[in-house]
Amino acid sequence: MAGLDKRVATYEEALAGLTDNMTVLSGGFGLCGIPENLIAQIKRMGVKGLTVVSNNCGVDGFGLGILLEDRQIRKMVASYVGENALFERQLLSGELEVELTPQGTLAEKMRAGGAGIPAFYTATGYGTPVAEGKETRQFNGRNVILEEAITGDFAIIKGWKADHFGNVVYRHTAQNFNPVVATAGRITVVEVEEIVEPGVLLPTEIHTPGIYVDRVILGTFEKRIEQRTLKKA
Amino acid sequence: MALSREQMAQRVARELKDGYYVNLGIGIPTLVANYVPDDIDVMLQSENGLLGMGEFPTEETIDADMINAGKQTVTARKGASIFSSAESFAMIRGGHVDLTVLGAFEVDVEGNIASWMIPGKLVKGMGGAMDLVAGADNIIVTMTHASKDGESKLLSRCSLPLTGAGCIRKVLTDLAYLEIENGAFILRERAPGVSVEEIIAKTGGKLIVPDDVIEMTF
Numbered sequence: 081m082a083g084l085d086k087r088v089a090t091y092e093e094a095l096a097g098l099t100d101n102m103t104v105l106s107g108g109f110g111l112c113g114i115p116e117n118l119i120a121q122i123k124r125m126g127v128k129g130l131t132v133v134s135n136n137c138g139v140d141g142f143g144l145g146i147l148l149e150d151r152q153i154r155k156m157v158a159s160y161v162g163e164n165a166l167f168e169r170q171l172l173s174g175e176l177e178v179e180l181t182p183q184g185t186l187a188e189k190m191r192a193g194g195a196g197i198p199a200f201y202t203a204t205g206y207g208t209p210v211a212e213g214k215e216t217r218q219f220n221g222r223n224v225i226l227e228e229a230i231t232g233d234f235a236i237i238k239g240w241k242a243d244h245f246g247n248v249v250y251r252h253t254a255q256n257f258n259p260v261v262a263t264a265g266r267i268t269v270v271e272v273e274e275i276v277e278p279g280v281l282l283p284t285e286i287h288t289p290g291i292y293v294d295r296v297i298l299g300t301f302e303k304r305i306e307q308r309t310l311k312k313a
Numbered sequence: 314m315a316l317s318r319e320q321m322a323q324r325v326a327r328e329l330k331d332g333y334y335v336n337l338g339i340g341i342p343t344l345v346a347n348y349v350p351d352d353i354d355v356m357l358q359s360e361n362g363l364l365g366m367g368e369f370p371t372e373e374t375i376d377a378d379m380i381n382a383g384k385q386t387v388t389a390r391k392g393a394s395i396f397s398s399a400e401s402f403a404m405i406r407g408g409h410v411d412l413t414v415l416g417a418f419e420v421d422v423e424g425n426i427a428s429w430m431i432p433g434k435l436v437k438g439m440g441g442a443m444d445l446v447a448g449a450d451n452i453i454v455t456m457t458h459a460s461k462d463g464e465s466k467l468l469s470r471c472s473l474p475l476t477g478a479g480c481i482r483k484v485l486t487d488l489a490y491l492e493i494e495n496g497a498f499i500l501r502e503r504a505p506g507v508s509v510e511e512i513i514a515k516t517g518g519k520l521i522v523p524d525d526v527i528e529m530t531f
Contacts (some may be wrong), residue, residue, distance in 0.1 A: 109361040109398070110384040112377065135398070160438035171436055180429075180436070183360065184402025184444030191399040203447040204406065207425075207478025210443065240378075252378040252395060256362050259397040287397075303377035309385035311369040 086246040086296045087275060091121040094269050094297045098234055100127050101154075105190060105232035106134040106144060107261040110162075111306045113254030114143045115271050117299040118236040123147055133157040133190070133230055135183060135257055137167045142304055148176070157230070159183035182210060185227050187260050193229035194263025194292070201226055235265020238301075239272040239288070243279075246270065246293030247286045255287060262288045271299040315487040316504045320531055321455055323348045324485055325414055328453060329355050336360065336405065336445060338415030339383045341455045345414055356392065358410055360441040362401045365393025382441065405441065406448040413449040415442060417456045417481075419471045422518040424481040424493050426454060427473035439476060446477035458486035458515050465517035467491070467498055488512050490529070491520075502527045 088094050095118060098104070104122070108114030119138070122130075123146050132153050138145035147153050148166045155177040161168050170176035181189070182204045192200055201224040205211050215226040237258040240251035248270055250258055262268050270288075275298050316324065322344035329335065329345075331353035337343050346366070349355055357366040359381040366381055367390035374388060381387045389395070404410060417428040426446055429439040446452060459465050467484065484491045489512050490502035497519040503512060503526055513520060 110380065112361070112380045112384070158438065160440040161436050162438065168436060172433070180438050182439050182443035183398070183441040184406055184448075187398040187402050202406065204444045206447065208443060208475040210439075252376065252389075253359075253361055253363050253380055254378040255395060255397055257398045260399045305375075305377050305380075305386060306384040307380070307386065308375070309369050309387070310375065311371055 084290070085244045086290065086293055087244055088295050088297050091117060091297065094118060094271070094295050095121050095125065095234070097267065098122065098125065098127055101129040102127070102233040103131040103133065105230070105235040105261045105264055106132060107237040107256065107258030108143070109135055109253070109256035111139065111143050111304050113238050113250065113256050113258055114138070115236040115238040116143060116301060118269060118271055119144055119146065122152065123150070126150070126152070128152050129154045131155040131157070133186070133232060135159050135186060136162060137164055139164050139306065140166050151175070155179065157181055157186070159186050187257060189227060189230040190257070190260045190264040193231040194260065197229055199226055199228045230264060232265045233267065235261045235268040237262050237268065237270045239270045241274045241276050241281060242270055242272045242293070242296045243276050243281050244296070245278060246290035246296050247281050248272065248288040248293065249281060249285055250287050259288050262292045267294045268292055269295045269297070271297050273299070273301060314504065314506050316529075318344060321485055321487060323531060324490065324529060325453055325455060326350070328412060329353060330411070331355070333411040334358055334364070334409065335412045335414070336410050338442070338445070340416045342414035342416060343383060358401070358404065359387070360401050360405065360445075362396050362398055363387075363389060363393065364396075364404070365390045367393070402441070402444050405444050408448055408450060410449055411451060413445050413452045414455060415445060415452070417454045417466075417476070418473055419466050419468055420454055420456070420481050420484055420493070421468045421471045422493060422496050422498060423470070424479045425471045426476045426481045427471040428476045430474055432474065442476050446480045452481055453483045453485055454481055455485050458488040458512070463515070465515050468517040469519065488515065497521045499523065500526050502529050504529055505531065
């Protein structure tokens with residue numbers, strides 16, 4: 081019976097097997113829905129030479145940004161550098177290899193990777209630096225480029241609730257990249273705010289079916305807000 | 314007088330139609346949400362996976378798990394739905410969004426747009442902009458007409474790395490509303506009190522000035 085019980089008790093177990101030079105895919109958009117404790121565990125483990133695939137690279141001092149501090153990331157695949165000063169500095173100086181990838185293409189690369197599709201054509205990026213070195217074709221008069229799928233050694237995601245089987249639901253827009261990232265990892269680890277008894281999550285409400293998930297761990301989250309914006313009184 | 318950011322948003326809002334699904338980029342485009350006419354209903358798409366973005370929250374309703382593409386805290390309106398990034402870009406790439414409004418550094422007479430990096434100086438990343446311009450038919454670019462040193466941003470050929478090729482047909486600047494057709498900018502409207510001569514002087518690419526250029530009113 082334990083074969084389908086994905087729960088682990090410690091963050092050490094959650095990321096056991098993660099070693100230098102591996103590819104890690106991470107869910108999250110900005111600081112929303114990021115697996116903040118799994119990222120902190122990667123920092124504690126001190127693994128180096130990582131290729132990290134994530135829409136953003138956190139901010140200075142939080143999220144994936146903390147892995148830049150000790151140069152644990154060799155290559156970053158992301159769509160947006162944004163306001164992360166250390167990321168921008170390492171990018172411009174050339175010490176961090178960065179593959180800037182359009183956001184929708186990034187999502188689709190991981191969706192395809194998880195779905196067993198090796199590559200796909202898209203109009204996104206045609207005629208821009210993103211298209212350099214890529215095969216181009218025309219379909220119905222529309223110019224498109226060939227983009228290859230992405231898979232990872234590890235996928236780390238943040239859910240709201242999960243059950244023993246690794247079925248996951250996400251809360252609000254903390255869903256973002258998490259469901260696609262979950263499908264594309266050889267080992268997928270989800271950290272959640274709550275682990276519920278089997279049967280509590282309705283089959284109709286599951287966002288990520290447990291087949292994609294290898295390990296589930298219960299965490300506590302800071303959930304830092306990047307742009308605190310309130311309605312004008 | 315050049316248009317203020319608020320006036321630019323107001324002008325863009327006049328392009329909204331009842332029943333539209335609209336994606337608003339970061340900056341001036343975000344302000345368009347404040348000027349949706351009362352008698353129409355539109356649904357705002359946020360690329361991080363929210364269709365039906367509502368107003369900003371209060372101290373009581375603020376929630377770290379509810380943000381928009383600009384990472385600002387938001388709420389969801391009645392009728393909203395939330396989904397993954399892959400689903401969000403299926404909507405965008407698949408041409409399901411009726412109107413896209415986004416900013417840029419430069420546009421040119423071929424409908425090219427540059428908005429994501431200045432080599433050696435600034436790398437913001439393209440985020441979802443390349444998908445948005447490739448997937449949408451109806452796009453309005455909002456930007457200032459010229460830089461602070463007076464250099465035109467409406468060019469014969471973009472000088473910066475492109476975000477998309479041949480995909481822009483409408484531009485609203487702080488001085489004018491222009492369309493792009495057959496390798497030229499066509500001046501359709503000018504900001505209140507801004508002369509056609511000033512717009513000509515600040516437009517780098519070929520500009521056609523029809524006889525019936527409208528002066529905007531607010």
